[in-house]
Amino acid sequence: MAENERQLTVSAPVIDVTTDPVQGDAPPADPAALAASWLPEPDEDRMPMTLSTIDEDGYPRARTVLLTEFDGERLYFHTDAESRKVADLAANPRVALTLLWPAFTRQMVVQGIAERAGDAEIARAYELRSPYLRQLAWQNTADFAARSLAEREAEWARFRAAHPKPEQPAGWVGFAVRPHRYLFWTSHPDAASRRLEFVRSADGWTRHLLAG
Numbered sequence: 001m002a003e004n005e006r007q008l009t010v011s012a013p014v015i016d017v018t019t020d021p022v023q024g025d026a027p028p029a030d031p032a033a034l035a036a037s038w039l040p041e042p043d044e045d046r047m048p049m050t051l052s053t054i055d056e057d058g059y060p061r062a063r064t065v066l067l068t069e070f071d072g073e074r075l076y077f078h079t080d081a082e083s084r085k086v087a088d089l090a091a092n093p094r095v096a097l098t099l100l101w102p103a104f105t106r107q108m109v110v111q112g113i114a115e116r117a118g119d120a121e122i123a124r125a126y127e128l129r130s131p132y133l134r135q136l137a138w139q140n141t142a143d144f145a146a147r148s149l150a151e152r153e154a155e156w157a158r159f160r161a162a163h164p165k166p167e168q169p170a171g172w173v174g175f176a177v178r179p180h181r182y183l184f185w186t187s188h189p190d191a192a193s194r195r196l197e198f199v200r201s202a203d204g205w206t207r208h209l210l211a212g
Contacts, residue, residue, distance in 0.1 A: 013038075013105055022186040022196045031182040031198035031205060032072055038108060038184075039070045039099075050098040051077060053088035060096075061088060066133075067099065068125045074176040075110060076117060078125055080140065081171040089114050095177055104187060111181040117174035126168040134166045135159060185212060 017023040021034055028034050040047055046066040055061045063085065068076040075097060079085055089095070097110040117125075126134065139159060144152060159166075182198040193212030198205045 013101060017186075017188050017190075020186050022184050022194060023188055023191075027196055027207060027209065029205070029207065031179070031184075034184060034196075035108065035110075035182065036070060036072060038101075038106060039067070042069055047099060049075075049077070050096075050100075051085060052096040052098070053085055054092045054094065055084075055088055056091065061085075067097075068174065069121075071176075074178050075112075076121070076125065076174055076176050078117075078122065078172060078174040080137065081173045082141075086173065089175065097177060106187075107185040109181075109183040109185075110177065110179045112177045112179040114175040114177045117176045121176075122172065122174040123168060125174055126172060131160075131165060135163070137172045138163075138166055138169050183210075188212075 021028050021037075046068065048064050049067045050062050051065045052060050052062045061084065065077045065079065065085075068078055070076070093114045095112060095114045097112075099108045099110075101107070126137070129137070135156070139156065144155070147155070180200050184196040185193060187193055195210040195212055197208040197210055199208075200206075
């Protein structure tokens with residue numbers, strides 16, 4: 001498996017609707033614990049998720065990033081400080097994160113506020129990245145994208161030969177999203193699916209069951 005694929009593999013979960021927290025008759029009260037039970041462990045493969053921000057014209061802008069970590073309270077992702085997503089977050093830190101499991105068995109949507117992660121966390125996250133993703137942090141630029149295919153492949157090979165384990169670039173940053181709202185969905189082969197929503201308030205989490 002290629003280095004860029006190694007952190008993108010997530011198996012489809014087996015859903016037992018009799019015990020599933022969304023489909024079952026006793027929905028859980030703690031959304032963070034439910035999220036932790038769904039998400040990969042810190043030493044397992046990274047999971048892709050759709051990050052949605054609001055652009056300068058007020059339109060939603062979506063792209064796929066990797067969920068770097070879930071610490072039991074916040075979800076982390078990392079990116080280039082010069083990217084459009086960082087500019088969006090500087091103007092409006094409200095985001096949505098959408099995670100979809102293979103075979104459309106589960107989906108989790110998180111709405112919350114994104115804040116810059118600390119330097120130590122950013123460095124630790126970079127250290128755990130594959131060689132491909134380390135190099136991507138250096139070369140995933142607009143200038144690189146504008147080159148021809150042959151030029152991009154040649155430059156990529158030169159950089160990889162010169163830097164087998166690239167150090168963290170100065171412009172690589174991380175964000176932590178503190179959820180305001182969780183929305184969990186699971187499939188059901190023999191009945192209508194449904195969603196389990198949690199909304200944070202000053203008194204804690206309010207839970208609702210919604211149509212799927």
